[in-house]
Amino acid sequence: SQQGEEDPQALSIQEGENATMNCSYKTSINNLQWYRQNSGRGLVHLILIRSNEREKHSGRLRVTLDTSKKSSSLLITASRAADTASYFCATEETSGSRLTFGEGTQLTVNP
Amino acid sequence: NAGVMQNPRHLVRRRGQEARLRCSPMKGHSHVYWYRQLPEEGLKFMVYLQKENIIDESGMPKERFSAEFPKEGPSILRIQQVVRGDSAAYFCASSPRGRASGYSYNEQFFGPGTRLTVL
Numbered sequence: 001s002q003q004g005e006e007d008p009q010a011l012s013i014q015e016g017e018n019a020t021m022n023c024s025y026k027t028s029i030n031n032l033q034w035y036r037q038n039s040g041r042g043l044v045h046l047i048l049i050r051s052n053e054r055e056k057h058s059g060r061l062r063v064t065l066d067t068s069k070k071s072s073s074l075l076i077t078a079s080r081a082a083d084t085a086s087y088f089c090a091t092e093e094t095s096g097s098r099l100t101f102g103e104g105t106q107l108t109v110n111p
Numbered sequence: 112n113a114g115v116m117q118n119p120r121h122l123v124r125r126r127g128q129e130a131r132l133r134c135s136p137m138k139g140h141s142h143v144y145w146y147r148q149l150p151e152e153g154l155k156f157m158v159y160l161q162k163e164n165i166i167d168e169s170g171m172p173k174e175r176f177s178a179e180f181p182k183e184g185p186s187i188l189r190i191q192q193v194v195r196g197d198s199a200a201y202f203c204a205s206s207p208r209g210r211a212s213g214y215s216y217n218e219q220f221f222g223p224g225t226r227l228t229v230l
Contacts, residue, residue: 035221042202042223043154088153096167097206098144099219101153 006089006102014110019076021105023089024069030092032065032072033099037086046074046087081111113138115205115222123228130190130197132225136205143186144219145178148200160186193229200224 007022023032031050035043049056049065049072056063062075076083086106090099116135124130136143141162146154156170160180171178175193180186190197204219 033218040226043221045218045220048218090154096159097142098156098159098167098170099146099154099204100156101146103153 006087006105008105009103010106010108012108012110013079015079015081017079017109019079019083019107019109021074021087021089021107023072023074023102025072025089025091025100026070027091028094029067030094032063033090033092034061034063034072034074035088035090035101037088037104039085043088076107079107079109081109083107083109115140115203115220117201117203117222117225119225120223121226121228123230124193125230126194127192130193130227130229132188132190132201132203132227134186134188134203134205134222136186136203137207137220140205140207140220142206142208143180144204144206145186145188146202146204148202148224150199154202157188190227193227195229198227198229200226 005024011019013019029051031048033048034046036046037043047058047061047063049063051067060077065072086104088101088104090101092099115137118133122130143160145157147157148154158171158178159167162180163182175191177189202224203222206219
């Protein structure tokens with residue numbers, strides 16, 4: 001397994017439903033970040049949660065972090081068709097400044 | 112304040128040619144990161160630079176790839192003698208500060224990417 005693995009790889013839901021994506025990692029981290037990428041586009045930073053935080057909210061986004069299990073979850077509530085995108089978690093390890101990305105979860109929200 | 116700029120947005124090269132990708136960080140940012148994204152995969156770190164210095168190039172292939180961030184001008188990622196396997200999206204990110212500054216986290220701002228296609 002590699003650092004920053006997302007689960008599931010693909011998720012398809014109906015508009016209005018909640019979407020939950022999970023991320024696992026292996027090393028000690030300073031923070032964990034979630035990004036969104038529309039097909040063929042750049043990355044949009046969604047939310048950052050620090051290693052000493054357990055939960056964070058931003059609009060319809062809720063992120064949790066469990067450092068004992070080395071895992072994080074991203075919850076999108078009341079999903080919209082416009083939320084359709086790939087979602088990546090990225091960890092900043094304590095050993096350096098670079099980000100290590102997972103392979104992403106492809107979310108499809110059907111209208 | 113313009114975001115991170117990358118050019119060109121799309122680049123087509125034939126095998127054996129050279130590819131030069133440019134990244135202009137956000138104003139006031141002196142730290143630049145390059146990442147590569149192969150189709151259907153996540154981003155993979157390549158290199159981290161500060162002005163005139165390479166800080167971490169552990170993700171960069173040992174041959175054909177080089178990067179620089181001169182005192183003046185954009186950061187350049189250079190790929191010599193490109194092969195089909197180099198076809199990917201290359202993203203640049205910048206941040207205003209690094210670990211040594213004492214800040215507890217490092218927020219990176221990403222550019223739109225350059226999509227390289229090698230024929």
